[in-house]
Amino acid sequence: MTTPPDMTITDALDRADAALLARRLDARTCPPDLLGRMVRHPAARIRHLGLTLLAERADTPDAGGGGEGEGGAEARAGAGHLALVARLLPDSPGTSPEESLLLADLHARLGARRPRHRLPDWRAAALPARVRIAWLRAELLGDPTVLRTEPAGELLYRAVRESEAAEAHRPDRLVAELVDTGDPVLGTEALRLARDGLHAGL
Incomplete structure (x- = not known):
């Protein structure tokens, strides 16, 4: 697969040709500026493809660490990689339920791995219950x-x-805050998360 923003890809963006872009683009090597244009494209199908590629990018280790073999270098490369993904995300919670679900999942993954990650103002949007959840x-x-x-x-x-405990930025804090609510339902969930965390070695 090829990823440079050549004339074919530029034309496909102009025509909102999601099928061609899906064939030509690779999430691991797609230029950041192209991903940024896609997730802010006026056509919903291009935004959806851009967010899908961005989700794949979020799960792909950054190759920039090279062969240093040092944990510190890998951590720095990973932090830069996550910062790039966060920078490319739009500031809104999405314009459709499907798009908003994709964005919520991306923000959940970033929030668990980046301290003080900021979310868009989803509470002010008129979203269906499943999306608000x-x-x-x-x-x-x-x-x-x-x-x-x-x-x-x-x-x-x-x-x-x-x-899930493994998805949280600080599983211990999540469990503690759930217990502190005094709510019996949330207390039961705190116990589940604590057990899951212990089994996962968190």
Whole structure:
């Protein structure tokens, strides 16, 4: 596969030809400026493809670390890689439920790996319940202190039930904040997450 932003790809972007772009682009090597144009493209199908490629990019180790073989170098390369993905994300929670779900999942992954990762203002958007649950889950995984102000209810319960200890930035803090709510449902989930964390060696 080839990834340079040649005339074929530029033309495909102009025509919103998602099929051609999907054939030509590789998430691992697609230029950042091209990904940025795709996730902000006026055509929904191009934005969806761009976000899908960005999600693959988020899961791909940065090759920039080369053969140094040092943990510190790998950590620095990984941090730079995540910063790049975060920089390319749009500032909005998406314009459709499907797009918003993709964005929520990306933010959840970044929030678990980047301290103080900021989310778009999803609470102000008119989103379906399943999408709000996904955004609340992303918020909890990155910053469990949100539990101090989030009202108990089915939205919160489902967001916690759909969370895993390995996905959280600080699993221990997430468990502690759940226990501190005093809510029996959240207390049960805290026990589940604590057990999962122990089994995973977190």
